Amino acid sequence: MADPRDASSDEEQKNTHTAEDSSSNMTEMEPSEDTNTEETLKTFRDLGVTEVLCEACDQLGWKKPTKIQIEAIPVALEGRDVIGLAETGSGKTGAFALPILQSLLASAQRLHTLVLTPTRELAFQIAEQFDALGSSIGVKTAVIVGGIDMMSQALVLAKKPHVVIATPGRLIDHLENTKGFNLRALKYLVMDEADRILNMDFESEVDKVLKIIPRDRHTFLFSATMTKKVQKLERAALRNPVKCAVSTKYATVDKLQQYYIFIPSKYKDCYLVSILNELAGNSFMVFCGTCNNAQRVALLLRNLGITAIPLHGQMSQNKRLGALNKFKSKSRSVLLATDVASRGLDIPHVDCVINFDIPTHSKDYIHRVGRTARAGRSGKSITFVTQYDVELFQRIETLIGKKLPAFPTQEEEVMMLVERVSEAQRFARIEMKESAEKRKRPRTAEDDDGEQSSGVRKKIKGGAFRGGRGRGGGSKRGR
Numbered sequence: 326m327a328d329p330r331d332a333s334s335d336e337e338q339k340n341t342h343t344a345e346d347s348s349s350n351m352t353e354m355e356p357s358e359d360t361n362t363e364e365t366l367k368t369f370r371d372l373g374v375t376e377v378l379c380e381a382c383d384q385l386g387w388k389k390p391t392k393i394q395i396e397a398i399p400v401a402l403e404g405r406d407v408i409g410l411a412e413t414g415s416g417k418t419g420a421f422a423l424p425i426l427q428s429l430l431a432s433a434q435r436l437h438t439l440v441l442t443p444t445r446e447l448a449f450q451i452a453e454q455f456d457a458l459g460s461s462i463g464v465k466t467a468v469i470v471g472g473i474d475m476m477s478q479a480l481v482l483a484k485k486p487h488v489v490i491a492t493p494g495r496l497i498d499h500l501e502n503t504k505g506f507n508l509r510a511l512k513y514l515v516m517d518e519a520d521r522i523l524n525m526d527f528e529s530e531v532d533k534v535l536k537i538i539p540r541d542r543h544t545f546l547f548s549a550t551m552t553k554k555v556q557k558l559e560r561a562a563l564r565n566p567v568k569c570a571v572s573t574k575y576a577t578v579d580k581l582q583q584y585y586i587f588i589p590s591k592y593k594d595c596y597l598v599s600i601l602n603e604l605a606g607n608s609f610m611v612f613c614g615t616c617n618n619a620q621r622v623a624l625l626l627r628n629l630g631i632t633a634i635p636l637h638g639q640m641s642q643n644k645r646l647g648a649l650n651k652f653k654s655k656s657r658s659v660l661l662a663t664d665v666a667s668r669g670l671d672i673p674h675v676d677c678v679i680n681f682d683i684p685t686h687s688k689d690y691i692h693r694v695g696r697t698a699r700a701g702r703s704g705k706s707i708t709f710v711t712q713y714d715v716e717l718f719q720r721i722e723t724l725i726g727k728k729l730p731a732f733p734t735q736e737e738e739v740m741m742l743v744e745r746v747s748e749a750q751r752f753a754r755i756e757m758k759e760s761a762e763k764r765k766r767p768r769t770a771e772d773d774d775g776e777q778s779s780g781v782r783k784k785i786k787g788g789a790f791r792g793g794r795g796r797g798g799g800s801k802r803g804r
Contacts, residue, residue, distance in 0.1 A: 368390070369394075372394070372402075373402045374427065381458045397420040397569040398420060398423055400569060401421065405543075406563040406567070407546070407547075408545075408569065415571065419458075420547065421517075422455055425438050428543075435486070436486070436489065436508060438489070439488075439489050440488065442490065443522050443527065447670060448469075448491065449468055452468045452490045459488075464488065467489050467490070469489060475499070475503075478499065482499060516531075517548075518547070519558070521548075523557075577695070581697065583694065584706065586731065587710045590713060592739065593709055594625060595739050595742045595746045597626075600734075601631055608655065608674050610659075610662060610666070610677075611659060611661050612680050613663055614663070614682030616638055620661075631658070635662070636660055636661070637661075645665075652672065653672055664684070667696070675696050678694050678704070679708075682709070685717065687717075690725070691724075
């Protein structure tokens with residue numbers, strides 16, 4: 326296959342310069358730290374974290390602080406507002422959770438902290454970290470997200486937890502409709518993945534929150550990427566903030582091996598099956614551009630005996646959490662996800678990220694591939710590039726500042742899978758149609774994780790995938 330990058334992209338170079346220029350406007354806020362800080366501060370105790378929280382870190386297996394924690398925690402403990410910029414998987418949650426918990430230890434208060442996140446899954450994950458770090462000091466948390474009964478959430482809020490972790494839309498619903506719930510005494514506001522919170526979907530909700538909460542508070546903004554909207558919010562909501570940046574440009578971690586495959590669009594399914602079979606035994610996150618495609622590919626893979634499960638925004642919250650838990654527990658080896666799962670989720674055992682559909686926004690690439698190679702581990706990412714994706718791929722390479730190598734594949738072996746994959750595609754379409762009809766009828770207790778199998782799979786001869794290099798990939802995954 327020809328290299329898709331032969332044509333240059335002047336427009337993207339301009340866009341990249343703009344991003345770098347906007348980022349450089351904040352350099353005056355960088356702390357004047359000693360260049361040897363990371364070497365001299367080896368433990369959380371050195372950063373000023375109190376003993377009981379250091380013990381909690383030890384129990385979680387946090388042996389030493391990460392770069393962003395070394396930069397941000399001392400500043401936050403001084404009572405300064407913080408803008409934290411670091412690549413995904415770098416320990417941002419600990420960087421704001423530890424100073425907040427230490428503040429609670431010094432002065433216990435109900436409705437002390439509000440953490441805003443862009444996705445429900447990230448909200449639950451942040452709550453888990455607060456619960457784990459604060460278990461010995463009795464910290465109470467509440468997760469307030471869509472897809473869950475408002476009344477049960479109102480009962481939790483009535484107990485006035487110390488930390489509320491919320492998505493912006495559902496938080497506004499409660500502030501407007503739940504009697505007795507207000508944030509007038511709030512001490513800390515945290516925005517995790519701040520760039521995504523401030524997109525068009527959430528900007529108006531954030532404005533409403535900022536008008537309700539006290540002006541005399543501490544504010545932390547954390548993200549992997551910096552945008553003009555984050556800078557705008559910094560001017561409006563933060564007081565003399567310190568920028569703690571451990572990455573000066575949009576970057577991926579060093580231990581991530583990144584590849585691309587240039588393939589015809591109509592054979593994407595075949596190449597995906599071939600890679601999953603070749604790398605059998607690994608754990609995969611496969612990112613799709615739409616909910617429909619994530620569901621379709623998950624059904625296709627299961628029709629070939631590969632243990633795949635979807636995660637997307639059209640699933641109920643219970644199904645989404647169920648899918649995530651099954652993948653985390655390793656009972657499913659492949660998670661088919663939309664960008665609802667690209668931000669912040671920490672699943673330690675992800676070995677490989679596959680961009681089945683290339684992201685339309687280059688920064689989303691950084692977040693997607695950041696699901697692997699986390700906290701010092703190694704990982705692999707493979708991006709599918711079709712004849713329609715060349716310009717998007719060039720933008721990604723320009724943004725991360727490197728040319729990606731091609732992932733080695735044998736085209737002849739992939740083409741041997743066409744017949745079986747075509748058969749699985751046909752049955753997946755039937756199942757999609759059946760599930761669409763099911764939605765029109767009352768729900769049953771089946772399909773608790775979005776896995777609509779409907780028995781069609783039994784019609785495929787053999788039931789399990791046996792193609793590709795004689796590895797018996799499907800049966801290996803089924804164990």
